[in-house]
Amino acid sequence: NAGVTQTPKFQVLKTGQSMTLQCAQDMNHNSMYWYRQDPGMGLRLIYYSASEGTTDKGEVPNGYNVSRLNKREFSLRLESAAPSQTSVYFCASRIGQRTDTQYFGPGTRLTVL
Amino acid sequence: AQSVTQPDIHITVSEGASLELRCNYSYGATPYLFWYVQSPGQGLQLLLKYFSGDTLVQGIKGFEAEFKRSQSSFNLRKPSVHWSDAAEYFCAVGGTDSWGKFQFGAGTQVVVTP
Numbered sequence: 001n002a003g004v005t006q007t008p009k010f011q012v013l014k015t016g017q018s019m020t021l022q023c024a025q026d027m028n029h030n031s032m033y034w035y036r037q038d039p040g041m042g043l044r045l046i047y048y049s050a051s052e053g054t055t056d057k058g059e060v061p062n063g064y065n066v067s068r069l070n071k072r073e074f075s076l077r078l079e080s081a082a083p084s085q086t087s088v089y090f091c092a093s094r095i096g097q098r099t100d101t102q103y104f105g106p107g108t109r110l111t112v113l
Numbered sequence: 114a115q116s117v118t119q120p121d122i123h124i125t126v127s128e129g130a131s132l133e134l135r136c137n138y139s140y141g142a143t144p145y146l147f148w149y150v151q152s153p154g155q156g157l158q159l160l161l162k163y164f165s166g167d168t169l170v171q172g173i174k175g176f177e178a179e180f181k182r183s184q185s186s187f188n189l190r191k192p193s194v195h196w197s198d199a200a201e202y203f204c205a206v207g208g209t210d211s212w213g214k215f216q217f218g219a220g221t222q223v224v225v226t227p
Contacts, residue, residue, distance in 0.1 A: 004156075035217075040122070042203060042217035043157075058214065090156060101147070102215065104156035 002026055004105035006091050012111045013081045021076040021108050023091030029103075030096030032074035033058075034066060036087040037107070043090065049074055051096065081112045115140045115206050119218035126194050127226050134189040134221050136204030145207030146187040147215070148178055152200045160202075163187065174198070199225040 007022045025032065030051045035043040035058075045058030049068040063085060065077045074093075078085060088109050092102040116139040126132050138144055145164050149157040161172025168180040178189045187204060204218040 040219055042117075042219045043205075043215075044217075045214060048214065092157075101159050101162060104149075104158075106156045107154075 004091055004093055004103050006089075006105040006108050008108060009106070010109050012113065013078075014113050015082060017081050018077070018079050019081065019110075020078075021089055021091075021110075022073070023075065023105060024073045025091075025093040025103070026072065027093060027095075027103065028071070029093035030071070031094050032068065033092040033094075033102065034064075034074070034076045035090045035092065036060065036085075037090060038087050046076065046089075078110075081110075083112045086110060086112045115144070115216045117204050117206050117216050117218040119202075119204055119221050121221045122219070123222045123224070125224045125226060128196050129193050132189075132191045132194045132198070132223065134202050134204075134223070136187045136189065136218060137185055138187065138204070138206045139185065140206055144187075146178075146180060147205040147207065148172065148176070148187075148189045149203045149205060150174075150200050151203065151220075157203065160189070194223075194225055196225050196227075199223055 004025045033048040034046040037043050044060050047066040049055045052071045055066050067075045088107050090107050091105040094102045118137045120135050147162045148160040151157050160176050161170045163170045163180045170178050176191050201220045201222050203220050205215045
């Protein structure tokens with residue numbers, strides 16, 4: 001049982017390049033989330049997927065797109081990377097009930113030059 | 114709108130001393146509150162959570178937190194800190210919608226000195 005996995009762990013991009021961050025969970029969770037973490041700002045929600053087939057914007061969605069490929073996988077795409085998107089990105093999942101816990105992946109550290 | 118404030122950006126504590134991390138929240142109804150810990154280079158791990166009932170919540174690693182509705186606070190405590198407790202700690206409040214749009218505080222960095 002691997003929990004929540006993310007690939008890659010590290011990535012360096014040049015401004016304007018595109019890339020996709022991958023996230024998968026093996027806990028049969030319904031809901032999945034993408035956050036970014038920046039110093040002094042905690043975690044901010046980018047997009048979330050309440051259930052397979054649905055996605056919604058979070059607090060900071062601009063510059064990102066997501067795909068809920070199936071129940072296990074939720075990817076985050078940067079179409080044209082900008083230096084402001086340099087951050088650590090975390091994927092999380094949870095069963096989907098109101099009060100249960102979110103489980104986090106190990107993160108992807110992205111640098112945009 | 115929900116919000117979370119962690120007033121202390123950085124705390125230094127001696128090993129064996131007690132630790133208290135502050136968390137204040139703003140929320141219209143009964144909040145769902147969480148404390149997470151993040152070790153360097155790692156993801157977030159849940160320490161404890163409060164939904165209802167007893168306002169003193171016990172968590173893992175010897176941590177506890179107390180929900181005080183009158184003060185809109187959910188402070189985290191540990192009686193005796195170990196060097197392995199050096200990490201960043203995040204308070205979070207959960208949404209009343211069923212999709213779990215958590216609001217996280219900015220975090221408190223804890224440094225443990227010998």
